[in-house]
Amino acid sequence: MDFSSDTSAPAHPxxxxxxxxxxxxxxxxxxxxxxxxxxRGLLARTLEIEDFDFWLCASGTASNALALSCFCPPTGAILCHAEAHIARDERGAPEFFSGGGKLQLLGGDGAQIEETELRDALARIDHGFVHETPAHVLSLTNLTESGTAYPAARIAHYAALAKEAGLTVHLDGARIANALVSMGASLADMSWRAGTDVLCLGLTKTGAMGCEIIVLFGEARTKFNELKARAKRSGHMPPKMRYLAAQAIALLTDGLWLDLARNANQRAQEVANLLCRRPGTELVHPVHGNEVFVRLDDETAGRLRDAGAVFYTWLDGSSRLVTSWQTGADTIDQLASVLD
Amino acid sequence: MDFSSDTSAPAHPxxxxxxxxxxxxxxxxxxxxxxxxxxRGLLARTLEIEDFDFWLCASGTASNALALSCFCPPTGAILCHAEAHIARDERGAPEFFSGGGKLQLLGGDGAQIEETELRDALARIDHGFVHETPAHVLSLTNLTESGTAYPAARIAHYAALAKEAGLTVHLDGARIANALVSMGASLADMSWRAGTDVLCLGLTKTGAMGCEIIVLFGEARTKFNELKARAKRSGHMPPKMRYLAAQAIALLTDGLWLDLARNANQRAQEVANLLCRRPGTELVHPVHGNEVFVRLDDETAGRLRDAGAVFYTWLDGSSRLVTSWQTGADTIDQLASVLD
Amino acid sequence: MDFSSDTSAPAHPxxxxxxxxxxxxxxxxxxxxxxxxxxRGLLARTLEIEDFDFWLCASGTASNALALSCFCPPTGAILCHAEAHIARDERGAPEFFSGGGKLQLLGGDGAQIEETELRDALARIDHGFVHETPAHVLSLTNLTESGTAYPAARIAHYAALAKEAGLTVHLDGARIANALVSMGASLADMSWRAGTDVLCLGLTKTGAMGCEIIVLFGEARTKFNELKARAKRSGHMPPKMRYLAAQAIALLTDGLWLDLARNANQRAQEVANLLCRRPGTELVHPVHGNEVFVRLDDETAGRLRDAGAVFYTWLDGSSRLVTSWQTGADTIDQLASVLD
Amino acid sequence: MDFSSDTSAPAHPxxxxxxxxxxxxxxxxxxxxxxxxxxRGLLARTLEIEDFDFWLCASGTASNALALSCFCPPTGAILCHAEAHIARDERGAPEFFSGGGKLQLLGGDGAQIEETELRDALARIDHGFVHETPAHVLSLTNLTESGTAYPAARIAHYAALAKEAGLTVHLDGARIANALVSMGASLADMSWRAGTDVLCLGLTKTGAMGCEIIVLFGEARTKFNELKARAKRSGHMPPKMRYLAAQAIALLTDGLWLDLARNANQRAQEVANLLCRRPGTELVHPVHGNEVFVRLDDETAGRLRDAGAVFYTWLDGSSRLVTSWQTGADTIDQLASVLD
Known part of the structure; x- marks a missing residue:
């Protein structure tokens, strides 16, 4: 029973x-x-649009940082949630790629940015005041780091606010498939139709060996050459690119990526349901995707550890259990028997 | 007849x-x-040493730049040949990763550094003179960008000079297998026994999908944690690392990598021999590995192009033909028939 | 009645x-x-120590950023208050100079770091966990951005905590003279005796044309050559250094700098007293130095503006009035007559 | 007899x-x-143009690096002479400010770029070839590092070539007054009329305490806000800017700066004449400004040292003697008596 991460699962056959x-x-x-x-053709059909550019990357950290560095100058800032992966888990990658840009951290439950915090931050931007660092990009994450999903409408609303203030909108979609399945939205609805300018479409956690797609829409396409130059100098222009493309083709064909995410999400619900039947156990965040954040009572935690279940303790003391495309009914049965 | 690059070949079965x-x-x-x-165990046997640290990377550019950035501070310089890949073909990767360090370019035939130039550069280092940028690293490439190989003894000699001046020695081994086969040297003789502190052991061009190994020896191992932190923030810490390790295992097992390089080298000799039989054709550099740099007469060039042969024209007007693990006797036969 | 900033005052005769x-x-x-x-000799007497290195700088921003960049690697973080000048008013200077390091922001009243926040942040440092950015430096500001002063004992306490966790302690002393006078502490007590490793001793706001001194103590002195190299490449090694040194000599001789700060502090108290007599007016922070943060009722604010008083509205809606070495009794009298 | 540098002279009264x-x-x-x-008004008259923006800086290194960083992206290169101050004497400042851009070094006598080298470099620029770093800026220095002056027409010719290739033209004018006097050109002729987009107008070596002016012309003015933001975060936005402006006013008023340069140039000619009378002594470069590069015979060198003359030995073994606004007839007389 390995619930450590969807990145510890193998690639799909x-x-x-x-x-x-x-x-x-x-x-x-x-x-x-x-x-x-x-x-390219498959991606166009998946995105329901022809007007885009894309770049392939084996790393989610690089995918985000490359994308952000094309839109946030060294003298600018990126608005993101205080719990965002780019802020907490990438060892300063956005600062490195942008040449010393800043992350401006916003709060909100479930690792989703609170609207008032976003509005306040946008209102404070003053390009004429040279001493403070003005925000240039809004970065949203879907699924968030707490396993919750923004609905497409909320993405669209935030994107509209951000664009009114002149910002570019970035969507960190390391687990976008899980969010799409959970919200019943199409990728188009969640990305360009919602005002996303640059999408990091993650497939590694969904079932690839290592494959992320940076997609530029509309105006953002003017940065495509810069993106390639930055990819080159950061070592993200692999010579044998065909092997990245092949992974993406496998997953996007016939919606395999969404099927895999659907399985992971369902297994997470089952995990959550089993755990919540225990009296002392409660969810810390709603389970929208393939991550369960739960506060376990000692007995439950003990049983799990004794049975060899693998999962992480989070900073707030809760436990995180992650499912993947590979998590099967047998794992759920095993979990049930441990908890009964 | 694709002689464009060893990176356009597929991965070995x-x-x-x-x-x-x-x-x-x-x-x-x-x-x-x-x-x-x-x-790790396999690498130890291949290197004939236990005392090392290593990191896996899908990109040769990243492998070099990460390695260099651990030893060259932003205020320092890297000595390398003016034709070196790190100077000419990586879009400023060393400058980016090092935070604005410099490359100090040295000359010499066949893309090998001339000893007097190296000695002069070393003699000029003055850490007490704050205005000039002192060299901290000597970077050698084997095979060089001109397809010639340094013998292990020359690496050792240059490394000794560099170390006497307090420099760290970096070996860009994107085509190290070709150099080893050509020089009849072991990897140990060419790397740590010759005074190399940090080796970028390339396997992508040899036959991997994308796999390079950064190896730290001796004192250089103190930088291993820094190397990992830099790998993380530059997007070179892939979550599913097993797939990089597997490639390396496949190639290093039973010396497969050397066998593949041996084939490539032999095919390059055959290509060179065929071309040199043509009266107006002459080699620009000796062929030590799997690259043939040749000045073609118009008729020969025309015949090759007409027959669909693919190869690049170099900056100096010469033609570069590269062979790979996959270049077979049939390709050589085809070439022979075109040239006859 | 110009209360805009101590930087809008001229230099002392x-x-x-x-x-x-x-x-x-x-x-x-x-x-x-x-x-x-x-x-150097004068500084040794002022600091009551011989064991130090120093560098002169015309800019406070550069002084802080240079100092920090010697102790925080690109892969590290600096702990500071969320309101700190380095975080809010230097347009990303620490990120730029450090090559993409991070600021980790802590809370606390009066722009002083809350001890529990500091302890939590220190406890979270895990150099073995490569994904998160570990703190390498604690940066304290005295006077703080809210015009309050840390007592020397609190600096010492925080420095001890930080050092136990392996951090370097930086003191941003852009208005250190005001803090010293206010707290009745010596510079030695507030800096090296309190565990400060690197002090940015500001004189510009005190009465110089533009002069800041970066001072390294103890172990930190090992970074002196790096500091000079970084100063050189960032344009902070002016050829005619004598003119910076002369300013420092003028101000440190016979404690002139402290006398000037004493005047500024006293005038600030008088300003605060006059304003607080008004019924609707209250201080936002205690006035420890030469800055008065006050919430003005509309009538008072109106009177001041009508009388030509110059001062800034702060982000929280309060008003900031700053005094300087030049603020005289006449200005206070004028203010009194406006408010009566 | 101090001929060490014009930066060791004091400021003009x-x-x-x-x-x-x-x-x-x-x-x-x-x-x-x-x-x-x-x-601003005085500068407009001096430049004979109204259409410009400017920024004041105490440091020549910063002035150049700030200017360059606005026009050379991290992924780009700057063309300059191999002996240029920005390449040799600024400890990597352009690389630091640009975020890892490159200098591409060109040759030519007297530290003036050879036209064929410039043409070759321009011809090689290929923005579509992502592996190589394309040049974005041509940086010329006048006076050059060898004390020779480009005539305005040559600046204009090179600028035209560079602009045809899409480059921005930067003029490092740390000793521009000496070049203007020497060539009998106006500042307008040497800068914007010759196609210079960004001029670093140096006054420190001419007679200021520390004052350089970055001037943007025409299209380059679109970068003014970026220039200010970069100045801020690099510590080159001094609060008490009036003291920089005052220095510039003093020197530009009534052409004082040119008068001072005229004196320095004349004294350099006198120094050169005296030295060249010695049989074993010869000039290494023509003396166009206030710098004399000369190969001294041992006896002459010995006499000078014995008489307490201060001057530097250059990398090529020659001696550099620099005059300044303060070098008087008495110094020349003294030199004459030593050499007689």
Missing amino acids: RVMEALARVNAGHQSSYGNDAVTAEL | RVMEALARVNAGHQSSYGNDAVTAEL | RVMEALARVNAGHQSSYGNDAVTAEL | RVMEALARVNAGHQSSYGNDAVTAEL
Whole structure:
């Protein structure tokens, strides 16, 4: 019973098949190959739009930091939640890639930004006041770090506020599939139709070996050349790009990525339900995706550990249990038997 | 007849098998997995030493830049050849990772640093003179960018000079296998026994999907934690590290990597021999590895292009033909028939 | 009645005399001059210690950022108050100079860090957990941005906590003279005896044209060469250093700097007293130095504006009135007559 | 007989008078003062243009690096001479301020860029080739580091070539007054009329305490806000800006700066004439400004040292003697008597 992280799961078999399929013959390097070209069409259908640019990246940290660095100058700031992955878990990647830009941290429950905090931060921006660092980007995360999902309408609302203030809107979608399934939204509704300018579409946690897609929409496309130059100099322009593209093709084809997320989400609900039946146990955040944050009583925690269940203790003392595409009914049954 | 680059070749089948082998069950993320642990032993045997630390990276650019940034402070410089990959083809990666350090460019034939230039540069270092940027690192490349190989003894000689001046020695080994085979040297002889402090052991061009190993020896190991922190913030700490480790295991096992390099080198010799039989054609550099730099007469060039041969024109007007693990006797036969 | 800032006051006449005095003959450049050498002795007496290194800087922002960048690596963080000048008013200078380090913001009244917040932050440091950014420096400001003063004992207490956790202690003393006078402490007591490793001793706001002194104590002195290299490359190694040294000599001689701060502090008290006599007016923070933060009723604010008084409205809606070495009894009389 | 540098000379008395003149009353901080406003008009007349923006800086290194960082992105390069001050004597300042941009070094006699080298470098720029770093800025220095002067027409010619290739043209004018006097050109002819986009107008070496003016012309003015933000975060926005403006006013008024440069240049000619009368002595570069580079025979060198003359030995073994506004006929007489 490994609930440590969706990143400790293996890649989905269809990903491996896709890698094998493209592993023949010469292909141009650095993204000029036929596999990456094939991905473009599939991505257009997935996004329901033709007007976009994209770049492939093996790392979610790099994907976010590269995207942000194209829109936040060294003299600017990025608005994000105080619990955001970019703020807490990337060892200063946005600061590094942006050349010393700042993160301006906002609060709100469930790692979702509170509207009043966002409005206050936007109102404070004064490009004419040279001493303070003005925000240039709003970064939202869906699923959030607390496993909750923003509905597409809230993304759209926040994006509209941000754009009115001249900001670019970035969506960290390391677990976007889980959010889409949970909210019943399409990727288009959650991204460009909601005003997202740059999307980091994560597939690693969903079932890839390591594959993230940075997508630029509309005006943001003017930064595509800069994005590639920054990718190059940060070591995120792998010569054999076909192997990244193949992973994305495998997952986006026939909606496999959403099916995998659907399984993970359902298993998380089952985990939550089993745990919440225990009297001393309560959820810390609503379970919208594949992460369960729960305050466990000592006996429950003890039983789990004794049974070899693996999960992390969070900063606030709660426990985080993560499911993945691979979490099966057998794992849930095992959990049930431990808790009964 | 694709001679464009060894990076346009696919991965070796045993690499794909290794990926499939490790694609099961949960593994701890970020390098704490059993596959990476397994690699350690194999690497120790390959290096003939136990006293080292290593980090896996999908990108050669990142591998070099990360390594260099641990040893060259923002206020320092890196000595390298004017034609070095880190100077010419990485879009300022060393400058970016080091926080604005400098490359100090040295000359020499065949992209090998001339000893007098090295000695002059070392003699000029004056840490007490705050206005000039003192060199902290000597970076050597083997194979060089011109396809020639430094013998291990020359590496050792330069490393000794550099260390006497207080520098750290970095070896960019993106095509180190080709150099080892060509020079008949062991990896140990070419790296730590020759005074290399930090080795970037490239496997991507040899036959991996994307896999480079940064190896720290001796004193340099004190920088291992810094290396990891820098890897993290630059997006080079992939969660599913097992897939990098598996590639390395496949290639290092039973010396496969050297066998593949041996084939590439031999094919390059055959290509060179065929081309040099043409009256107007001459080599620009000796062919020590898998790269042939040749000045082609118009007729030869025309025949090659007409036959669909793919290769690059270099800055000096010469042509570069690169072979790989996959270049077979059939390709050489085809080339022969075109040139006859 | 200009209460806008102590930086809008001119330099003290003795500063101008000192500049004139040193304006003759040749002097070595870049700090190797006789005037800077003379300052060293005076500074030793002022600090009551011989074991220190120092560097002169015309800018407080640069003084802080240079100091911090020697102790906080790009992969590290600086603990400071959320209202600190380095966090709010320096446009990302610490992030720029450190190469993308982070500020970790702590709360507390009067812009003084709350002890529990400090303890929590220190307890969370985990150098072995590569994903989060560990704090390397504690930065305290005295006077704080709210015009309150830390007593020397509190600095010492916080410094002890920080050092136990392996941090370096930085003191932003842009208005240190005001804090010393207010707390009745010596500079030694407030700096090295209290565990400060690196002091930014500000004289600009006290009465210089532009002069700040970065002082390194004890172990921190090992960073002196790095400090100079960083000063050089950031344009803070002026060739004609004698003119910075002369300003410092003028102000430190016979305790002039403390006398000037004493006047400013006393005038601030008088301003506060006059304002607080008004029924609707109340102090937002205690007045420990030369800054009065006050919530003005509309009538009082109106009278002041009508009489041409200059002062800033702060982010929280309060008014900030700052006095300086030049604020005289006449200004206080004028204020009294406006308010009567 | 101090010929070490023009930066070891004191400030001109009129500079000191100007400082005293502005040292009264309150002035707005950070460049919003009446003195800086006054300077604007004087600068317009000096430049013979109204359409410009400017920023004051106490440091030449900062002035160059700030200017360059507004026009060279982190992913770009700056073309300059291999001997340029920005390349050799600023400890990586351009790399630091630009966030890791590159200097691309060109050759040519007398530290003047050779036209063919410039043309080759411009021809190689390929923004579509992501691996190499494209040049964005051409940086010229006048006087050069070898004491020679570009005529205005050559600046204009090079600027035209650079602009055709899409580059911005930067002029490092740390000793621009010496070049103007030497070439008989106006500042307008040497700067904006010659196609310079951003001029670093140095006054420190001419006779200020420390004062450089960054001037943006035409299109380059769109970067003025960025320039200010970068100045702020690098500590080059001194609160009491009036004291920088006053220095500039003193020197630009009635062409004092040119008079001072004229004296320095004349004295340099006299020094050169005296030295060249010695049989074994020859100039290394023509003397266009206030710097004499000369190869001294041992006897001459010995006599000079014995007489207490101060001057530097250059990297190529030659001797550099620098004159300043303060070098008088008495110094020349003294030199003559030593050499006779």
